[in-house]
Amino acid sequence: MAHVELRGPMLGARWLLLLLVLTSSLGPARPEPRVPCYFIFEDSLVDNGNNNNNASLAVANYPPYGVDFAGGPTGRFTNGLTTVDVIPKLLGFHGFIPPYARTRGQALLAGVNFASAAAGIQEETGRQLGGRIPLSGQLQNYRSAVQEMVRILGGEETAATYLSKCIFSVGMGSNDYLNNYFMPALYGTSRQYTPEQYADVLTQQYSQQLRTLYNSGARKVALIGVGQVGCSPSELAQRSPDGVSCVEEINSAIGVFNAKLIGVVDELNALDGAHFIYINGYGIFEDIMRNSAAYGASVTNRGCCGVGRNNGQITCLPYQAPCAYRNEYLFFDAFHPTEAAIVLIAKRSYSARSPSDAYPMDIRRLAKV
Template identity: 40%
Template structure:
């Protein structure tokens, strides 16, 4: 037997063993990785590679507290999915799909497909000129990453067996309101209830698509309190949140939570967790000092007023001024939370037993489930 052939057989055996021993010896499932879909709250650099996108965070002061500096994450440090990856003890942070180096062995522990300014609907994101829609994110997973993953793992089993130990995190929906519905003008606009029903119906189909591709463990992030963002001029100087916007977010979140119960029949052998970041952030805003925060109204960085992205200051000024105590601020820019808030969300997502915060179980319990 030739040396090359022998090495090939050894490699094949190792790949087969990796497929066979995906579970811990104590019967618990071992999370191999994460696949992430959604908007800027979970984007870790995909928009860096979109030439015409206005929604980018690849410049200072973004990443001021992140190892290596600005990376395309829309915060000062790590975002929620970075922190969840650490809590799941994954060997490294999840790479962005659009990075040309995200191929080969780099996809084994997951890929991030999220795109800042995108939404559930394809038309959401038009204000940013160029985004990767959620539908396109799912196509990227199906057409490019999944075949690459099969090649890397060398498994002959179906997709459901191959990726059953991967967590699928979906964080989207807020932009469909902030940068779509509430920017519309005209008498032909649908009612808020009709628009929200369309959103949840569309997202349900997108989740089912991931399910048919083999996804079994889902983490669904709620829409944050839209009416409390600093980019809203009325929020500055201590003004209260805009209830109409928060009511829209609550309406969507109620529908999103209900999808979990419906999935028991529509997506059998799957498990879904709803993370109520809306409540977690709202609780901080209402009583910031109890969590160590001092400013729940204003952004930490100097923002650039942008007619393309809301008209009242969403993103940080490149090289602009920045607050010295980021951990005391709830919001880093006009829309996105600081790393300190992301820590609160991720910690509760992973450990909370309050169903008002995570439903019906937490992410740690989801990771242990065997499918």
Template identity: 50%
Template structure:
């Protein structure tokens, strides 16, 4: 009898430890642009690539397609969630690894299909959603049915970080794109949100329930904008346009949560978070940037600054690993009430799954 009790106790101990060490969600899917891309653009005909040095100088695998010196926000969030690996890019995802998640993000991608087209091919959000349907089909094959695949999606965390390029590589480039001549900043924000809303509803229809939406950072303060406007100070007109989008996106979260049964959308206030980071880190790019295509990205093979932990930006657009670390920490566990709405990612992943378990 004593031996039996001992065996049961050991088994319970092992089970409890396995549960304690398990990821907080069974799966994690990523949609977005170069702030989250981890290799989807590597083999595309595009200038928006980061699979060369000095990108990845602090990443264990070297240059992988991440637009920074080390980890990006998607990577840090994977660690927060308890995964022992980073989600594979859709371009390379195979086998049953897709059950735990896929990264669809693509450098220069936008909500609008034409955004970033001057740089070459990019996987815009509509196409990322098409790629996700391919993944769902593959998961259906693994689990036995489309219903099982969508029930699996119900339990996953989804993050979507997109929209910056719809300004940087569209609205703010009147020499290339007509959008700023066709729309006022308010009108442009409205049409972006309308299209984004439809895309998010499509994601919901494909089974997503826990969805994190990253607002846009202070684009008017990035080195690219300072250079374009020949100023040392943030470009107010750009930041005001971005905030029009952010305000509408936060309101969209309420609308989606109200009108889509069991939906749990949250908004991450990257505008205020990026403002706070800028107060603690130097605003100059760490790597030597190119003046030609791709303008503002790191020049291949040139050594970056030595003390990278003190810099906010790695090139003229993208944060350093340090910037990504701080931003992802505050997205996961809000430091201030204004960091997230209506909750942070930590609370989102703890939201009840009872409804989905009963399906």
């Protein structure tokens, strides 16, 4: 491109006028998000495409998934938005947090979704479903992203300051129960550990993984508790005596694990500059289920789409039309909530409706720390 030297007050005035015209035509500037970036580590509840190219049964990049999403099927395991689509919007982000599988360079600075369907705290969790990225692999991908951000931002100190202002959302553990502990034919953990012992094993490993995240720059971390897996249509169909009552054996084990996460939060908040919080996903979903009629959800024990079994995985059958009134269903498939339920969960995670929703604060307050 040729070098053009601009001189003279008239030319400067013309450029100023042009700039004013262009600025006015673009409308008012949009406000900046409350935090500069948002990073996500989880499983199929928020995977938005990282598993699409894996040799895996845990994929959702086909209809009817995404039937209510503007981009159609993307890898999201629901009909529309996930919680990590809704929460960034509440934080003021203007677009969706992209999957790490197709994000590099400058785009990393706004945050990345590292979530992978079937992923767990334990390496072997979900192995019967094929390719997936366990939490350890997600952390490895994050460290690679940090190295790139250090290069972009011009140094480790600058990158550390930048990352300290971001929010990190971490929600692991459901597959360690659903696709590990409660699959005795494939995994030996339920024979090796009592629910109390297994919760100890998980939280000890989880705590170390979260320290790794802290050592790589994370300071504001929202730890998402495991939901009521024992109330999912899949577990109701397989284990419930009447097809309606939640499976207490599963929910009780998850309750033990979630209770220990409070201690993990307290432990990690002793680290310099750390602000870890716990979002009570179990309690929030329990309240939504108990008061489902008030929320307009009349169907709580089955999914909105047709489901099929593929080596133990129950997902929507490809290209089958889902139910017409999706807002009336809590679940879209045999495991994952509908967008209607997800929006309720996300809003309460962001701004707690009751003191039990978040500890010691909600995501809205975390953003202000």
